[in-house]
Amino acid sequence: AEPPAPTATDVVPFEGAHQAGIATDVQAHLHFAAFDVLADDAAGLAGLLRDWTAAARALVSGRPVGEGGAVGGDPLAPPADTGEALGLPAARLTLTVGLGPSLFDDRFGLAARRPAALVDLPAFPGDTLDPARCGGDLAVQACADDPQVAVHAIRTLSRIAAGRAAVRWAQLGYGRAATVDPSAPTPRNLFGFKDGTANVPGADTAALDEHVWVAADDALAPGERWMTGGTYLVARRIAMHIETWDRTSLAEQEQVVGRTKGEGAPLGGSREHEAFDPATLPTASHVRLAHPSRHGGARMLRRGFNYTDGATGLGRLDAGLFFLAYQRDVRRAFVPVQQALAADDALNEYVRHTGSGVWAVPPGVGAGGWWGEQLLA
């Protein structure tokens, strides 16, 4: 039987000034993958990104990829599409691509095109990073309301990349651990607290222009002007010691975060979205230390997901937050905020950073365009 036609509300437009999957209302599921590029020149890299873009156009509209799709091609050849999303809706799938610092080396002749803002993240006190969960020449964030749709998308892109790029590490996530839609109920992280209350709203174009999108007047050097309209992504896989947290009193939990657990109100207040003075919160509380007032007004768009990856082997669940944050300049947002948190955050007793990456996220794709064309065409 023919798969049902995708409905308009199911399909997030692929083309635009900025890539989809950033200001887009957060979907319920994530499959994130970092890739090592195997192609050995810029033409090979550009070819991969063109092929990925063509596949992405089909995937986000709920169509199978390639000639003949999953079941309509040559019966003696492997199907172009793997088939597990046949009959599933487009599920608001978005695919968002990033280019890592390691891409800007001699392999592709891109050293002079590396944006100054694409810094290698410094080591932060307390980091316990696993190199097998760090870095990547490329990253793809697939978000969808159906986990199988997100997994099909990453599987398809990695299949198309055969011989040109290989998955370095990947992460599944669920439960929209942060929201960008202030009118939606704020989702909760695995510590049971609302997460995303003070986020940059995805519909607030002025705030996005100020805090998320790279602007033409960002003093970009000639070689890095391709980033205009783009943004920078930081990913951190943060293990949360939920068993320790679950033995902590409610009062202590609220002191650690700086907000109430039920309503999500700032401590001393009563409503989630009310204004507050961070100086009135406990000194080492997470919200006080992360607050823009301590960081020159810098904000980031948080788009993290909860994860649960089985058990640690030490009788604990391997669970946490796959923190994703988009910002105009990591040197002004993630880096100073994480420096403050790593030094003093009361939450540190309960969390460990185990994976990390930073990527330049090129601007959106126009009609007939492809990911990264501003850099590689």
Ligand SMILES: C=CC1=C(C)c2cc3[nH]c(cc4nc(cc5[nH]c(cc1n2)c(C)c5CCC(=O)O)C(CCC(=O)O)=C4C)c(C)c3C=C
């Ligand atoms: C470096 C940036 C941040 C990391 C890493 C981070 C980890 C982290 N956060 C929570 C839980 C909450 N965070 C909240 C607010 C909040 N967090 C950051 C930054 C990082 N968090 C910012 C900038 C803010 C907003 C501060 C503000 O402007 O008020 C909250 C409160 C609700 C909300 O506003 O979203 C919670 C809860 C966990 C559990 C965690 C690591 C596992």
Ligand SMILES: [Fe+2]
């Ligand atoms: Fe936080």
